[in-house]
Amino acid sequence: MEIEELLQIYRSARQQFEELSLEHVDLNGTALPGISLLRCSVSQSNLQDIDLSESDLYKTEFKLCSLTRANLSQARLRRARIQDVDLTEANLSGADLSGSFLVSTNLYIANFSEALLVNTFLKGCHLRETNFHKADLYKANLSRSDANGANFTEATLKRTNLSESNLYQANLVKASAPYVNLTEAKLGEANLIEANLTGSMLTGANLAAANLSHAMLVEANLNAVDLSMATLNGTKLLGANLGGADLDGADLSNANLSGANLRLANLDGAKFRNTVMPDGSIRSDAPVELPELASPLVIPTNPQGNRAHISVEQLLERFGSGERDFPRLEMRKALLFGAYLRAINLQESDLREAYLRQANLYSSNLQGANLSAASLVGCDLNSADLQGADLRDADLRGADLRGANLKGALLYRANLTNTRLQSSNLRDCDFQEATMLGAQLSGADLTGANLFGADVMLEQLKTAIR
Numbered sequence: 132m133e134i135e136e137l138l139q140i141y142r143s144a145r146q147q148f149e150e151l152s153l154e155h156v157d158l159n160g161t162a163l164p165g166i167s168l169l170r171c172s173v174s175q176s177n178l179q180d181i182d183l184s185e186s187d188l189y190k191t192e193f194k195l196c197s198l199t200r201a202n203l204s205q206a207r208l209r210r211a212r213i214q215d216v217d218l219t220e221a222n223l224s225g226a227d228l229s230g231s232f233l234v235s236t237n238l239y240i241a242n243f244s245e246a247l248l249v250n251t252f253l254k255g256c257h258l259r260e261t262n263f264h265k266a267d268l269y270k271a272n273l274s275r276s277d278a279n280g281a282n283f284t285e286a287t288l289k290r291t292n293l294s295e296s297n298l299y300q301a302n303l304v305k306a307s308a309p310y311v312n313l314t315e316a317k318l319g320e321a322n323l324i325e326a327n328l329t330g331s332m333l334t335g336a337n338l339a340a341a342n343l344s345h346a347m348l349v350e351a352n353l354n355a356v357d358l359s360m361a362t363l364n365g366t367k368l369l370g371a372n373l374g375g376a377d378l379d380g381a382d383l384s385n386a387n388l389s390g391a392n393l394r395l396a397n398l399d400g401a402k403f404r405n406t407v408m409p410d411g412s413i414r415s416d417a418p419v420e421l422p423e424l425a426s427p428l429v430i431p432t433n434p435q436g437n438r439a440h441i442s443v444e445q446l447l448e449r450f451g452s453g454e455r456d457f458p459r460l461e462m463r464k465a466l467l468f469g470a471y472l473r474a475i476n477l478q479e480s481d482l483r484e485a486y487l488r489q490a491n492l493y494s495s496n497l498q499g500a501n502l503s504a505a506s507l508v509g510c511d512l513n514s515a516d517l518q519g520a521d522l523r524d525a526d527l528r529g530a531d532l533r534g535a536n537l538k539g540a541l542l543y544r545a546n547l548t549n550t551r552l553q554s555s556n557l558r559d560c561d562f563q564e565a566t567m568l569g570a571q572l573s574g575a576d577l578t579g580a581n582l583f584g585a586d587v588m589l590e591q592l593k594t595a596i597r
Contacts, residue, residue, distance in 0.1 A: 339488055340468050
């Protein structure tokens with residue numbers, strides 16, 4: 132059937148069509164509310180701004196189509212197949228996509244509020260800033276999807292698969308997510324206030340600086356989770372597994388850890404106030420002042436040498452305006468979690484105890500910088516120049532230092548677990564008492580390096596240059 136014939140029939144009051152094949156059609160801006168296209172196939176077509184509200188698209192296939200800004204509100208898309216389709220800014224509020232299959236689909240800023248997505252397949256889809264407010268995603272598969280900044284407020288995520296997904300700065304306030312799978316998901320700075328994550332699987336997830344105030348994590352598996360600088364005020368963690376978790380700087384005020392497993396957990400700098408510990412005792416430490424994420428951090432004057440004083444807020448603003456040269460800054464304890472500082476010049480800067488987890492410092496100049504006791508977990512330092520840098524007691528777990536120049540750097544007691552150091556220049560480095568288990572050293576130049584007391588396997592050194 133030609134598209135003109137379909138439109139003519141539709142306008143004559145007949146709205147149901149079955150098993151049609153539509154290819155290379157242009158329906159840009161066409162209004163077809165309430166139409167039924169059952170088990171149809173639509174491919175390589177322009178459907179931008181189309182109105183398919185309240186339509187019935189049962190088992191219909193869309194392939195290589197543009198549906199940007201399409202209106203599919205209240206549409207019935209049960210068991211539909213949507214592949215290589217652009218649904219940017221599409222309105223799917225109240226739509227029923229149960230059992231549908233979405234592959235390589237762009238859903239940027241799409242609206243799924245109050246939509247039904249039970250058993251829907253969305254693996255690997257682009258979901259940045261997508262709105263799932265009050266949507267039902269029971270047993271849906273969103274694994275490996277990019278949901279940066281997505282809105283899941285009050286959504287149903289029971290037994291939903293979000294493993295290995297990017298949920299950085301996502302909003303999950305009051306989400307109902309018991310038994311959700313968030314294994315190795317990236318939830319840095321996410322908002323999970325009052326979320327129900329009972330029995331959830333969060334093994335290896337990154338929740339650094341996330342807000343989990345009053346969340347329910349009863350019997351959740353948080354093994355090896357990064358909860359550094361996270362807010363866990365009033366969080367219920369009864370019977371939770373926090374073995375090997377990183378709680379460095381986390382706020383556990385009024386949290387309930389009764390029966391929880393804290394074996395090998397890192398509690399350095401964690402804040403305890405009226406906290407119920409695993410054995411039922413109450414722990415309240417002396418108040419510890421921690422930097423607030425939203426506050427500009429003004430660095431105190433360093434009496435040694437002439438250093439520039441700048442706040443984190445000013446640094447990021449000036450960097451965003453195109454400035455790159457910031458040598459000899461005084462930025463001790465600066466909070467720069469996830470900061471984008473690619474190719475920045477911080478030569479000889481004081482970054483002691485700085486919080487640079489997951490920061491992007493690719494090809495940056497950090498020659499002679501003082502990064503002692505800094506947190507650089509997961510930091511991108513690929514091709515960076517760290518010649519002569521002070522990295523004593525620094526935490527570099529999982530950091531990317533491939534091709535970096537660390538000649539003469541001090542790495543005494545540094546944590547380099549699972550750090551990528553392939554093809555890096557490590558000549559004359561001091562690795563005394565450093566932890567290097569799992570560090571990848573293929574092609575790295577260790578000539579003259581001091582490995583006395585370092586925790587490293589001979590097998591790791593076989594492919595290094597010595």
